Amino acid sequence: MTTPLQVTARLRTPVTEHDHIRGPRSAPVTIVEYGDFQCPFCGLVHAALTDVLRQRADTVRHVYRHFPITNVHPYAERAAEAAEAAGRRGRFWEMHDWLYEHQDQLDPVHLTLGVEQLGLPVDEVEAEIGRHAHSDRIRHDFVGAIRSGVDATPTLFVDDIRHDGDFAPATLLATIDAATP
Template identity: 35%
Template sequence: MSTLKPEISNQDHIQGADSAAISIVEFGDYQCPHCGDAHPIMKEIEDVFGSQIKFVFRNFPLQSSHELALPAAIAAEAAAMQGKFWEMHDALFENQYRLSEALFDELAETIDLDLDKFQKDSLLKELTEKIENDFESGVRSGVNGTPSFYVNGTKFDGGATDLYQMLKESAE
């Protein structure tokens, strides 16, 4: 049984209440079509289960097959430097069909980031290190593809739809 390593910490991007009974960690890649398909389902899970859920996203860019996965992850981390990780996260998935280097600046402006700061922050070594740490965490946790989900620290065997179904059944 694969478990999450390391556990959720303040190094993570977390949405939801600390007191939530259920924590979901997604290892994802912004260019991965399966992650793109999972995104609206994850948003729905958050809407439906609200404060019962704590949602964490860790970067797992599959660079060999997705050349924009790392630059997209860097864009999300650069947005995080201005407190807007989740806004950029959502915007990247919602615009996945037109992912490009030029799109990152456009999205930064759309979510009201300071564009100069965003561009400078995108070059910071710390952002690449954060993404590498997320990736390494995925490798150590047994991630073998994206998206991969961990529920309360244990690898969930299935996709976002299966996860939603399991949560609905356990809530009944």
């Protein structure tokens, strides 16, 4: 009896200097996350990755890419635009963390308060969001995700191979350790 060949999904868009990267750029293991700031499962993965990155600070770099599922999460694209506006000012990861820590507050009023809490220029950020100044970047991430077989959030790739296990810190740490040269 033969079994069908299992195909492992691979990351099709390589990591470049244009990506949002947290951790040592020369880390031996790279985790690419496709996420949606309004997705509750992404919020859980954010907490798990925070723990994992703390425990493997010298081993892992984390790359974040946008995959807003707007038909389910009406504020996801606006949140991604806010993150990119913050990133334009060197503050992407601060906004990223704020968005995940305040997932229940992504409506326009609360998002503006978050921008203000981070000390970003509210009028400028709001103008960028309003004119969708960063939509090309978000669309680029989204298209790259589709090419890589992403169909839900969160989706993680560990060293270009889709992680199909659970997202518990222990599982992620074991996956990282197995991938570490």
